[in-house]
Amino acid sequence: METILKVEHLVKTFGxxxxxxxxxxxxxxxxxxxxxxxxxxxxxxxxxCINMLEEATGGRILYHGKDILRGExxxxxxxxxxxxxxQSFNLFNNYTVLENCIIGQTHVLKRGKEEAKAKALxxxxxxxxxxxxxxxxxxxxxxxxxxxxxxxxLAMDPEILLFDxxxxxLDPEMVGEVxxxxxxxxxSGMTMLVVTHEMAFARSVSNRVVYMADGRIEEEGSxxxxxxxxxxxxxxxxxxxxxxx
Amino acid sequence: MSISExxxxxxxxxxxxEYSGSLLKGAATTMAIAIIxxxxxxxxxxxxxxxxTIEPHRxxxxxxxxxxxxxxxxxxxxxxxxxxxxxxLQAAFIYYGMSSxxxxxxxxxxxxxxxxxxxxxxxxxxxxxxxxxxxxPGQREGARAIGMSQFQTMILVILPQALRNIxxxxxxxxxxxxxxxxxLSIIGTVxxxxxxxxxxxxxxxxFEAATVTMIIYFVLTFxxxxxxxxxxxxxxxxxxxxxxxxxxxxxxxxxTRYDSKKGGTC
Ligand SMILES: Nc1ncnc2c1ncn2[C@@H]1O[C@H](COP(=O)(O)OP(=O)(O)O)[C@@H](O)[C@H]1O
Ligand SMILES: [Mg+2]
Numbered sequence: 148m149e150t151i152l153k154v155e156h157l158v159k160t161f162g163x164x165x166x167x168x169x170x171x172x173x174x175x176x177x178x179x180x181x182x183x184x185x186x187x188x189x190x191x192x193x194x195x196c197i198n199m200l201e202e203a204t205g206g207r208i209l210y211h212g213k214d215i216l217r218g219e220x221x222x223x224x225x226x227x228x229x230x231x232x233x234q235s236f237n238l239f240n241n242y243t244v245l246e247n248c249i250i251g252q253t254h255v256l257k258r259g260k261e262e263a264k265a266k267a268l269x270x271x272x273x274x275x276x277x278x279x280x281x282x283x284x285x286x287x288x289x290x291x292x293x294x295x296x297x298x299x300x301l302a303m304d305p306e307i308l309l310f311d312x313x314x315x316x317l318d319p320e321m322v323g324e325v326x327x328x329x330x331x332x333x334x335s336g337m338t339m340l341v342v343t344h345e346m347a348f349a350r351s352v353s354n355r356v357v358y359m360a361d362g363r364i365e366e367e368g369s370x371x372x373x374x375x376x377x378x379x380x381x382x383x384x385x386x387x388x389x390x391x392x
Numbered sequence: 393m394s395i396s397e398x399x400x401x402x403x404x405x406x407x408x409x410e411y412s413g414s415l416l417k418g419a420a421t422t423m424a425i426a427i428i429x430x431x432x433x434x435x436x437x438x439x440x441x442x443x444x445t446i447e448p449h450r451x452x453x454x455x456x457x458x459x460x461x462x463x464x465x466x467x468x469x470x471x472x473x474x475x476x477x478x479x480x481l482q483a484a485f486i487y488y489g490m491s492s493x494x495x496x497x498x499x500x501x502x503x504x505x506x507x508x509x510x511x512x513x514x515x516x517x518x519x520x521x522x523x524x525x526x527x528x529p530g531q532r533e534g535a536r537a538i539g540m541s542q543f544q545t546m547i548l549v550i551l552p553q554a555l556r557n558i559x560x561x562x563x564x565x566x567x568x569x570x571x572x573x574x575x576l577s578i579i580g581t582v583x584x585x586x587x588x589x590x591x592x593x594x595x596x597x598x599f600e601a602a603t604v605t606m607i608i609y610f611v612l613t614f615x616x617x618x619x620x621x622x623x624x625x626x627x628x629x630x631x632x633x634x635x636x637x638x639x640x641x642x643x644x645x646x647x648t649r650y651d652s653k654k655g656g657t658c
Binding site for chain 2: 198200202223224225226227230231233235236237238239240241243250251254255256277278279280281282283286296299300303
């Protein structure tokens with residue numbers, strides 16, 4: 148499969164704190180990669196470096212062969228290709244659900260109003276939020292907000308979607324509705340990079356699992372390899388905490 | 393009946409009858425200056441407050457950093473000086489100083505508007521800076537993540553929310569301006585307070601004239617605060633939203649009402 152993203156020797160430091168140490172991995176078209184690991188291991192920082200919310204300190208991030216850290220592609224254009232879904236939703240509070248899904252299309256992609264609206268409605272229907280187009284974010288539940296946030300990202304027609312613990316801020320009864328949407332997305336062939344603590348999702352939906360510890364990729368493989376026969380002791384220890392539950 | 397024979401109520405009525413024209417004109421001048429200057433002050437405040445929230449980018453060169461530093465220093469000085477001295481003295485300083493030192497004769501209106509706007513701007517700058525910083529950083533990240541530029545993020549996402557956050561302070565400034573334009577009487581602006589002074593000077597009825605003028609001030613400020621409340625609630629939009637039906641999605645008709653408080657259709 149065609150490689151979309153190539154991360155090479157990525158390093159990120161905050162002051163003297165080296166948070167990402169020599170990260171290497173590739174994302175190919177159609178990949179659904181789950182990134183797991185304990186809190187503080189650098190998972191969010193990795194995603195934030197990939198869509199340039201943080202500037203990596205060293206290494207290369209190649210998007211179709213173009214190095215985004217050296218400005219070989221315009222930063223804002225690149226970001227429209229790499230969507231991001233946040234733990235805290237980050238829907239625009241001053242716009243309705245529909246406007247949230249339209250504004251990026253009209254102002255960034257310069258699409259016409261009608262086209263943008265049709266596209267927004269298409270993706271809002273896909274996440275089951277088409278009835279709520281007139282609501283403001285504050286009028287929605289957490290699960291509903293996250294589904295709208297996914298629709299907003301999809302409406303930009305990204306090539307990859309990054310998810311940073313999309314269900315961690317949700318009440319337990321709302322986790323399912325968001326995971327269902329993500330599962331359907333994965334089935335439809337969307338390329339996804341998902342930081343998650345939902346091991347069942349990682350195991351059943353993704354085609355690759357990356358386990359991170361202390362800013363490094365400790366182990367990487369198919370869900371079968373990682374969950375059934377992990378090689379590293381750290382991976383085993385990490386996973387055993389979930390099996391106890 | 394001469395004014396000295398009248399009782400309190402009769403004197404007030406007399407003032408209202410005889411001076412209704414000048415009182416109305418004074419009130420109109422006061423309101424015009426207050427509204428214009430609050431709006432101009434907001435524009436100045438947004439510009440200054442916005443610049444003060446700009447952080448230099450890591451890649452910016454020495455020149456750009458230095459320039460930003462100098463600009464911020466000047467703006468800071470502006471804010472501190474105008475907040476730290478009485479507006480009445482500023483009025484005298486600018487109006488008389490301009491003509492005697494620089495030979496520039498500012499008309500009374502332009503002098504009045506400059507002084508009050510620049511003053512309001514100094515207060516609003518701090519308010520706007522706080523308003524921008526109080527917007528959740530996640531809003532910025534959400535905007536950047538769909539490819540909005542810094543500028544689009546500011547204009548489309550951050551500033552509208554900052555504006556909503558500081559609406560109460562803008563209203564406060566308007567009300568303060570309605571009252572504080574009275575210091576402009578020092579440069580001879582014929583606003584409401586100036587009218588009060590002329591009336592009380594002509595009739596020697598300070599108590600009644602003051603009562604009438606205070607009532608007018610109160611009506612003006614109270615009306616403004618109600619109107620601003622209304623504008624704020626309009627900005628918030630309805631607390632309910634219309635649940636779209638499959639019909640609306642097909643662009644025809646039919647809406648059901650969704651009450652977010654009750655959490656269901658009704
Ligand atoms: N903006 C920042 N400034 C300084 N340190 C940070 C910043 N963001 C994250 N870190 C540090 O980086 C480490 C990894 O954080 P993070 O990527 O959020 O981990 P995870 O998402 O795996 O829980 C943590 O030690 C955290 O304190
Ligand atoms: Mg995290």
